[in-house]
Structures are given as structure tokens and as C-alpha cells.
Amino acid sequence: MHEATAAASSGLLARALKDAAASAAITALLLVPLVGMHATEGPSGALVLKYRFGLVAIFALLVGGLRLGLHLTVWRGDSARGAAPRFPALARLAGPAGDAAKPVFFAVLLLYPLLAVLGSGGLGPSRYWIDLGIYILTYVMLGWGLNIVVGLAGLLDLGYVAFYAVGAYTFALLAGSVPISDFFAGTLGADFWRLWSFWVCLPLSGLLAALWGVILGFPVLRLRGDYLAIVTLAFGEIIRLVLINWVDLTNGGAGIASIPPISFFGIPFSSGEGGFANLFGLEFNPMHRNIFLYFVILALAALTAVATIRLRRMPVGRAWEALREDEIACRSLGINTTLTKLTAFSIGAMFGGFAGAFFAVRIRFVSPESFTFMESAVILAIVVLGGMGSQIGVAVSAILLIGGMEMLRNLTFLKDPWLFGPDFDPSLYRMLIFGFAMVAVMAWRPRGLVSSRLATIFLKERKKVSGDLVREGHG
Amino acid sequence: MSKPMLSVAGVKTQYGKIIALHGVDLDVNEGEIVTLIGANGAGKSTLMMTICGTPRASEGRILFEGRDITHMPTHEIMRLKIAQSPEGRRIFPRMTVYENLQMGAAMDDYAHFEGDLERMFDMFPRLKERLHQRGGTLSGGEQQMLAIARALMSRPRLLLLDEPSLGLAPLVVRQIFDVIRELNAIEGLTVFLVEQNAYHALKLAHRGYVLVNGSITMAGTGRELLESPEVKAAYLEGGA
Numbered sequence: 001m002h003e004a005t006a007a008a009s010s011g012l013l014a015r016a017l018k019d020a021a022a023s024a025a026i027t028a029l030l031l032v033p034l035v036g037m038h039a040t041e042g043p044s045g046a047l048v049l050k051y052r053f054g055l056v057a058i059f060a061l062l063v064g065g066l067r068l069g070l071h072l073t074v075w076r077g078d079s080a081r082g083a084a085p086r087f088p089a090l091a092r093l094a095g096p097a098g099d100a101a102k103p104v105f106f107a108v109l110l111l112y113p114l115l116a117v118l119g120s121g122g123l124g125p126s127r128y129w130i131d132l133g134i135y136i137l138t139y140v141m142l143g144w145g146l147n148i149v150v151g152l153a154g155l156l157d158l159g160y161v162a163f164y165a166v167g168a169y170t171f172a173l174l175a176g177s178v179p180i181s182d183f184f185a186g187t188l189g190a191d192f193w194r195l196w197s198f199w200v201c202l203p204l205s206g207l208l209a210a211l212w213g214v215i216l217g218f219p220v221l222r223l224r225g226d227y228l229a230i231v232t233l234a235f236g237e238i239i240r241l242v243l244i245n246w247v248d249l250t251n252g253g254a255g256i257a258s259i260p261p262i263s264f265f266g267i268p269f270s271s272g273e274g275g276f277a278n279l280f281g282l283e284f285n286p287m288h289r290n291i292f293l294y295f296v297i298l299a300l301a302a303l304t305a306v307a308t309i310r311l312r313r314m315p316v317g318r319a320w321e322a323l324r325e326d327e328i329a330c331r332s333l334g335i336n337t338t339l340t341k342l343t344a345f346s347i348g349a350m351f352g353g354f355a356g357a358f359f360a361v362r363i364r365f366v367s368p369e370s371f372t373f374m375e376s377a378v379i380l381a382i383v384v385l386g387g388m389g390s391q392i393g394v395a396v397s398a399i400l401l402i403g404g405m406e407m408l409r410n411l412t413f414l415k416d417p418w419l420f421g422p423d424f425d426p427s428l429y430r431m432l433i434f435g436f437a438m439v440a441v442m443a444w445r446p447r448g449l450v451s452s453r454l455a456t457i458f459l460k461e462r463k464k465v466s467g468d469l470v471r472e473g474h475g
Numbered sequence: 476m477s478k479p480m481l482s483v484a485g486v487k488t489q490y491g492k493i494i495a496l497h498g499v500d501l502d503v504n505e506g507e508i509v510t511l512i513g514a515n516g517a518g519k520s521t522l523m524m525t526i527c528g529t530p531r532a533s534e535g536r537i538l539f540e541g542r543d544i545t546h547m548p549t550h551e552i553m554r555l556k557i558a559q560s561p562e563g564r565r566i567f568p569r570m571t572v573y574e575n576l577q578m579g580a581a582m583d584d585y586a587h588f589e590g591d592l593e594r595m596f597d598m599f600p601r602l603k604e605r606l607h608q609r610g611g612t613l614s615g616g617e618q619q620m621l622a623i624a625r626a627l628m629s630r631p632r633l634l635l636l637d638e639p640s641l642g643l644a645p646l647v648v649r650q651i652f653d654v655i656r657e658l659n660a661i662e663g664l665t666v667f668l669v670e671q672n673a674y675h676a677l678k679l680a681h682r683g684y685v686l687v688n689g690s691i692t693m694a695g696t697g698r699e700l701l702e703s704p705e706v707k708a709a710y711l712e713g714g715a
């Protein structure tokens with residue numbers, strides 16, 4: 001018995017190795033002319049042939065290694081796909097054991113700016129890390145917002161970026177508006193609007209985005225699945241085209257640049273008298289604003305998370321989940337499916353709008369280019385990879401995807417002349433790697449990184465409902 | 476005689492050009508079990524769904540407790556103390572048994588939730604054992620029990636059941652029919668039962684209707700229909 005399995009596994013290994021070697025060899029052969037020889041313009045203008053065999057070797061090894069890995073894991077036959085989760089640590093995050101990890105998680109999030117400053121040796125050098133944190137948290141928040149629509153209510157929305165855009169433009173237009181500024185100058189002081197616009201416009205941006213969520217929701221209520229996806233996709237593109245072409249309002253493709261910066265609840269982050277540093281007795285440093293922005297997006301993301309957790313326990317949240325499962329059954333239980341879908345759309349859109357306003361105040365420039373379909377796709381990928389509906393999963397996948405893509409920029413060793421040459425920019429390949437990551441995760445964990453969900457209500461004890469044990473059957 | 480609880484009068488239902496119901500008349504009185512039998516495709520499920528408002532009747536009138544519900548939105552009809560266990564059970568597969576039952580009580584504001592839950596466990600002890608299992612992983616019989624229990628959680632006065640015996644072992648069918656009988660006898664629940672299993676359904680029901688190609692062809696008490704030669708020939712052949 002033991003011998004039989006040992007023989008089987010050594011046979012498997014031999015077969016996998018053979019296959020991997022063959023694939024590597026084929027790749028190398030194919031790539032020698034395609035990649036291995038590179039014609040460039042020499043100093044005299046004539047074409048010069050360069051050889052890049054190192055690169056060919058890397059690709060061949062990559063292909064061989066990937067196939068070997070796949071053979072030993074994913075393609076191993078069904079027997080290897082047991083019920084045991086492959087990343088027990090990740091799965092545990094969603095379970096009761098995660099409760100102990102959560103305070104640590106929050107502490108890290110709160111202390112992150114401090115860690116960044118200490119780790120990089122000063123406020124100035126920490127800028128990269130703080131900005132990266134802000135960038136990732138923005139996507140965590142967007143992922144959580146879209147998670148309400150896609151993960152909880154099961155409505156495939158490919159145009160989520162539209163609400164992000166509505167939020168950003170609402171804020172940009174209102175905060176940069178001269179008439180509004182003049183109006184408040186007459187009543188509440190000359191600087192009122194410049195200092196307070198973000199705090200006034202943030203809720204407005206969310207509300208307006210929610211309104212657009214309802215407007216989009218109405219026509220698509222009857223649609224489901226693929227049809228809904230296509231219409232939302234179109235909606236996202238329409239919003240972008242309107243932003244480009246309605247030049248009078250949006251300044252078209254040139255974008256809006258006159259957005260006032262964020263203030264510390266009315267105190268500007270300026271160097272002079274009355275500025276943030278001056279009032280708090282600190283030495284002026286532009287990084288104060290970035291750190292404050294970090295905490296603002298952290299608070300906004302936390303708001304999204306808490307609201308989602310709350311909503312999930314309320315009747316409307318449970319109706320969303322039921323709607324995802326079976327619309328006809330929902331109706332037969334007296335649930336107003338129209339209203340349920342609309343609330344999912346509009347609440348999801350609202351958080352997108354908040355994130356958009358934050359984006360605008362951070363970059364202080366908005367243009368239609370920031371709101372392409374690619375953004376929707378990335379946000380959706382975060383939700384899907386995270387395991388639809390799982391908040392912690394969405395956060396993890398946002399950190400991995402966005403952080404990972406950013407880290408690509410740091411792979412400077414690839415610029416070695418023996419490899420890709422100094423002109424090589426690894427970040428250009430981020431979409432390729434992104435795609436690889438998607439395929440890999442979906443092959444290993446078809447239900448996303450964190451696939452188990454907790455029952456929303458517990459009778460006496462918490463019971464985890466494992467995603468790995470579920471066979472979706474109806475009979 | 477008092478007015479019927481549910482009255483279907485001259486109801487015609489179409490799917491596009493296909494006419495599924497050609498003017499159906501049918502009454503369900505308070506406290507009765509009424510069954511509707513008929514062959515595959517006769518329009519039984521269509522009739523039940525028309526009562527619930529999807530699809531809509533293109534002609535005729537449907538009254539529930541004297542109120543015209545023909546044009547009411549489905550979710551409002553289902554809040555009038557009518558509950559339905561639709562064809563194919565349609566429980567929520569990824570939700571636990573407990574959550575499924577909760578969804579059933581959603582329109583009752585959970586006021587009687589704990590007590591009703593206990594009642595369901597008395598009726599279907601299996602559900603208590605499976606409380607934290609996902610609905611989709613239950614056996615067919617357990618899913619049917621869950622579908623009925625979920626419908627009952629809204630404390631209906633009229634229960635609509637579409638083929639609760641579908642695909643179940645005879646013993647489980649008996650168990651489910653016993654529960655229906657008890658609910659009716661003890662709690663006075665009115666039941667409208669659509670069934671293929673004509674023998675059991677007619678034995679259980681006070682009255683029955685036979686639906687053929689979208690029209691009612693026969694009506695009578697359960698016993699009358701059981702003994703009628705036409706019913707015997709068409710629906711009870713070799714049956715029991």
C-alpha cells in the first residue's frame with residue numbers, strides 16, 4: 001500500500017519533471033529568434049543586432065518552473081484537492097481565531113505612519129511609504145464599497161468607477177467653485193470655503209454618487225448576470241465620455257486643477273502663522289498633510305467596513321445576501337427585490353463617491369483619464385480575488401494586488417544589462433503579472449482568498465460555514 | 476356559505492403568445508386543504524405563481540380575504556399572510572438552515588422568532604440537527620422540510636405548496652404530508668397544495684381540482700375524485 005503510493009508519487013514527479021523540461025526547451029527554442037535577438041538602432045543609425053540569451057533562459061526557466069509547480073499542485077488530480085484549506089492561516093483570518101489577530105491588525109494600521117517614519121529614517125523619506133499606504137487603503141475602501149454590490153447583493157457591476165468619478169468631480173467642481181467661495185466669503189470669512197470645502201463636500205459627493213447609483217439602478221433592475229454587467233460597463237464609459245465632452249462644466253480632457261488642499265478641520269497645513277505646524281508647535285513639514293490624509297482614508301475605509309458589517313446584520317443586508325442566492329425565493333418571502341437592489345447599488349455607490357472625493361483632495365487634480373474601465377476592472381478583481389463577500393479577503397487582496405504592483409517598480413535588478421537592459425520598466429508589465437496572479441489564485445482557490453463566510457447571526461456559539469465543504473447543489 | 480379565503484375567478488395567464496391558463500375558477504375556504512392535480516405542463520405551477528403575482532393574470536380576478544390582489548406587487552401579496560413554498564424548493568443554498576429560517580421571518584419583524592423556531596424543530600427535528608449546515612448541502616428531503624418551515628416562519632394564514640413530494644422517498648413524503656395534516660387540523664392553517672402525487676394529495680385534501688391544459692376539468696371532495704374513474708385512469712394508474 002505504502003509502496004504503491006510512493007511509486008505513484010515518484011512516477012508523478014518523474015512525469016512532471018519531464019514535462020517541465022520539455023516545455024522549457026520548447027520555450028527556449030521559440031524565444032531564441034523572438035526574444036533572444038534584438039535589433040536596435042546603433043550610434044551610427046544602422047541596425048545593430050543584440051543578443052539577449054539571459055532573458056531567453058529566464059523565460060524558459062519560468063515556463064518550466066510554472067509547469068512543474070502546476071503539475072505538483074493544481075493538476076495533481078482530484079485526490080489532492082482535499083477539503084483542507086490550502087492557506088489555513090488565511091482561512092483562519094475569517095474565523096474566530098481572527099478575533100485575536102484583529103486588534104493587532106488595527107494597531108498596525110494605526111501605527112503604520114509611525115513605523116514608516118521610523119523605518120525610513122525621517123518624515124521626508126517616509127513619503128513614499130505613506131503615499132503607498134494611502135494608495136492601498138483607497139483601493140481597500142473601493143473594494144469594500146463594490147463588495148456590497150457584487151459580493152453581498154450578487155449584482156455584477158463593471159462600471160463602479162463611474163461612482164468614483166462622480167464623487168471626485170462633485171468634490172472638484174464644488175470645492176473649486178468661485179461663486180460658492182465668494183458666497184461664503186461674504187458670510188463666514190474669506191478663507192472658509194478653502195479650508196472647509198472638503199468636510200462639507202465629502203458627504204455631498206457620497207450623496208450625489210448614491211443618487212447616481214439609484215439612477216443607474218432603475219433601468220437595470222430587470223437585468224441579471226451578463227446583461228447587467230454589460231449595461232453597467234456602458235454606464236461607466238458614458239460617464240467618462242460625458243466628463244470628456246462636457247467641456248463647459250468639466251474642462252474636458254484637461255481636467256480640473258484648482259482644488260483646494262485638505263485642512264486639519266479648518267486649520268491649513270501651511271508653513272506660516274496659524275498653520276497646523278505653528279499651532280501645534282511643530283516644525284513645518286509638508287508630510288504632515290500626507291500623514292493626515294492617511295488617517296482620513298483609514299477612517300473612511302473603516303467607516304465602509306463598519307457600515308457593511310452593520311448592514312449585513314440588518315434585514316436589508318440579509319435581503320442582499322438572499323437576493324444573491326435566489327431572487328424568486330426572495331419575492332416569495334415578501335422581500336421587495338426592486339428596493340433591495342436599489343439600496344445595494346446606491347450604498348455601494350455612496351462609498352465609491354466618498355473615495356472619489358478623497359482621491360480629488362489628495363491629488364488635487366481630476367481628469368477623465370483617472371476613471372477608465374481599467375479602474376473598474378482592478379476594483380472588481382480585488383473583490384473577486386478576495387472571495388466575494390469577505391471583507392478581510394478584499395483587504396488582503398487589495399494589499400497584495402496594489403502593493404504588489406507598486407513593488408514591481410522596485411525590482412531594479414531586472415535592469416541589469418545582462419537581463420532586460422536599463423530601458424526596462426517592470427511596472428509596464430504589471431498588467432501581465434496581474435493577470436498571472438488572477439489565474440493563479442483562481443486555480444488554487446476558486447472561491448477567492450478567504451472563501452468561508454461567517455453566519456451573520458449566531459444562536460449560541462459561532463460556527464464557521466466553510467466554503468471548502470460546499471457543493472452547490474439544488475437537489 | 477361564507478366567502479372563500481382565496482378566490483380565483485376566470486384567470487387567464489399567458490407567457491407571450493402561449494396561453495398557460497384559460498380562465499381558471501377555483502376557491503379555497505378557510506381551514507381547508509385544497510389540492511390541485513394535473514399532468515406535467517398542465518399549468519399548476521403557473522396558477523400558483525399567478526396567485527402570487529408573477530406572472531400576472533391577463534384576465535380574471537384573484538381575491539384574498541375579500542381583497543383584490545390581481546394587480547398587487549408580488550412582495551405585497553406575500554405580506555398578506557400568504558406564504559409559498561415554490562416549485563423546486565428554492566432555499567438559499569449558501570445560507571445556513573438558521574439563516575434560511577430567519578429570512579422566512581423577515582416580514583414578521585422577528586417578533587415571534589424564537590418561539591416559532593422551536594415549533595419548527597418540533598415539526599422537523601432534522602432541521603435542528605442541521606441548524607448550522609448550509610442549505611445547499613442538505614438532502615432533498617431536508618431541503619423540502621426547510622422550504623416548508625421557512626414559509627411557515629412568516630406565520631401565514633394561507634400556505635401555498637408546489638409539489639412538496641417531488642423526488643422524495645415514500646417515507647419522507649408521508650412525514651411531510653403528516654405535518655401538513657397536523658398544521659391544518661391543529662392550527663387551522665389553510666393549505667393550497669399542488670401535487671403530482673395524486674393519490675396522497677387527494678387522500679389528504681378536503682377538496683381537489685383537476686387541471687388539464689390550463690382548464691379545470693373536474694372538482695370535488697378528495698374522496699369523490701379518488702373514486703372517479705377519470706381520475707383513476709389518468710392520475711392513479713398503478714399509483715398509491
Ligand SMILES: Nc1ncnc2c1ncn2[C@@H]1O[C@H](COP(=O)(O)OP(=O)(O)OP(=O)(O)O)[C@@H](O)[C@H]1O
Nearest residue numbers: 490493495513514515516517518519520521522671
Ligand atoms: N416562463 C415561461 N415561459 C414560457 N412558457 C412557460 C413558462 N413557464 C411555464 N411555461 C409553460 O406553461 C405551461 C404550464 O407550465 P407549468 O409550469 O405551470 O406546468 P405544471 O403543471 O406546473 O407542470 P409540472 O407538473 O411539470 O411542474 C407549460 O407548457 C410550460 O411550458
Ligand SMILES: [Mg+2]
Nearest residue numbers: 519520521562
Ligand atoms: Mg409545476
